[in-house]
C-alpha cells in the first residue's frame with residue numbers, strides 16, 4: 109500500500125517538526141497537521157516563519173519550503189482524519205494529576221479522545237500510528253476502541269515512537285540514529301509496517317529502520333528515555349562527591365567517556381535534567397512496574413528522579429548558603445529559563461524549581477532567556493501553585509537584556525547552556541554587580557579561571573572550588 113495522505117493529530121513539539129520533515133522529504137504525500145488549539149495552528153500558518161510556535165534551529169526553512177505545497181496546518185480535525193490513509197496520534201500524554209496513578213501514570217485521556225474521534229469519523233480503512241510516548245500495551249486500548257465502531261472500517265495500529273531531542277529536532281529527524289516501527293505480526297500488520305517503512309525509506313537508510321512487535325516498540329521508547337535520564341542522574345550524583353573531594357566532574361566525565369563501552373555523550377553534569385518527557389516517562393515506568401508487582405524494578409528507576417530533585421534543591425541551597433544564609437531582598441539573576449539551549453520549551457525546566465526554592469526565601473529574581481517570553485515564565489511559576497500569581501509577579505521580573513538582569517545583583521545563576529552566555533562582557537557584568545559578586549554555573553559552561561581573575565566568586569557544579 110502506498111501512502112498518499114497523512115493526518116497528524118497534535119501540532120506540538122513533536123507533531124509539527126516531524127510532519128514538516130516528512131512533508132519535505134515526501135513531496136508526493138499530502139501531510140495535514142491538525143490541532144484543537146486554534147492559536148497554535150494560526151501560529152504555524154503565520155506568514156513569517158519566525159513566528160511558528162516551536163523554536164528549533166532550521167525548522168523555519170523546512171516549514172517555508174513545504175507549507176502550502178504538501179504541508180498544511182488546520183483545525184479541521186474530522187476532515188483531515190477522513191481524508192488520510194495514515195493517521196498519526198501526536199498529542200500530549202502528561203503525568204496524571206488526579207485519581208488512580210496520580211503523579212505517576214500517563215494521562216491517556218487525549219489519546220482515548222483521538223481514538224474515539226478516528227472511530228467516529230473514518231469511512232475507509234486506515235493505519236493509525238502512535239507517535240506519542242505511551243505506556244506499554246496502550247495499543248490494545250486504541251485497538252479495542254477502533255474495533256468496536258461497527259462501521260466495517262478496518263484499522264491497523266502501529267507504534268512509531270519519536271526519539272528527537274529538542275534543540276536538535278531537525279537534524280535528528282533528517283538523519284535519525286534509528287526509526288522504530290512496531291506492529292502486529294500478522295499479514296495485515298506486516299503490510300501496515302511496510303507502508304510506514306516506505307515513507308521513512310524516502311530519506312532514512314533501510315538498515316536504520318527497525319521493526320518489532322507493538323509492545324517492544326512501546327516499551328523501547330520509555331526505556332530509551334529512562335537510560336538517558338539515568339546517565340544524567342549518575343553523573344550528577346558524582347558531581348556532589350566531586351565537590352567534597354576536589355575531584356572535578358568534567359575530568360571524571362572525560363576519563364570515563366573515553367571508554368568506548370561507556371561513550372562520551374550525556375555525561376554533562378548539570379543543575380538537573382528538565383523537559384517534558386524524562387520525568388514523565390520514568391514515573392510512568394515506575395507506575396507500570398508497580399502495577400505488575402515489580403517493586404524492586406520500580407524502586408530502581410524511581411531513584412533517577414529522586415537524584416534529579418536532589419540536584420535542583422542542592423543547587424538552590426548552595427546559592428542561599430553562599431550568600432550568608434539569606435537571600436531575602438537580594439537580587440539574583442537567572443540566565444536561561446528554557447530546559448536546555450536552542451529551544452523555547454520550558455516544561456519541567458530546572459529554573460522553575462530553583463526559583464521556587466529561592467522565592468521561599470523571599471529573593472528577588474531577574475530572569476533573562478533569549479527565546480522564552482515573559483508570560484511563559486509566569487505561566488510556569490503560577491502552574492506550580494505554591495504562591496499567588498501576584499506574589500510571583502512581585503518577586504520575579506523578566507527582562508530582555510542580560511546586562512540589565514545582572515545589574516545590581518548579588519549573584520548570577522546560569523540555568524541554561526545558551527552559547528551566547530559565554531560571549532558576554534563579564535567584566536562589564538562584574539562592574540555593575542554588588543560585591544562580592546557570585547556566579548553559580550549550573551551548566552559548567554563558563555571559563556572559571558577568567559571569572560575568578562575578574563573577581564567573581566565562582567561555583568560550578570561538580571568542582572570543589
Ligand code: NAD
Pocket residue numbers: 117118119120121122123142143144145148185198199200201218221222239240241242270271272273274384385
Ligand atoms: P505538545 O503539548 O507540544 O503538543 C500536543 C498537542 O496536541 C497540543 O498542541 C494539543 O493542543 C494537541 N491536542 C491534544 N488533544 C488533541 C485532540 N484531541 N485533537 C487535536 N489536538 C489535540 O506535546 P509534544 O511535546 O509534542 O509531545 C507529544 C507526545 O510526543 C508526548 O507523548 C510526548 O511524550 C512525546 N514526545 C515528545 C518529545 C519532545 O521532544 N517534546 C519527543 C519525543 C516524544
Ligand code: UGA
Pocket residue numbers: 241270271272273274275333336340373374375376377378379380381382383384385386447448
Ligand atoms: C529527550 C531525549 O534525548 C530524546 O531522545 C527523546 O525523544 C525526548 O527526550 C522525549 O522523549 O521527549 P529532550 O528532553 O528534548 O530529549 O532533550 P535532552 O537533550 O535529552 O535533554 C534533557 C535534559 O537533560 C535537559 O535538561 C538537558 O539539559 C539535560 N542533560 C542532558 C544534562 O543535564 N546533561 C547531559 O549530559 C545531557
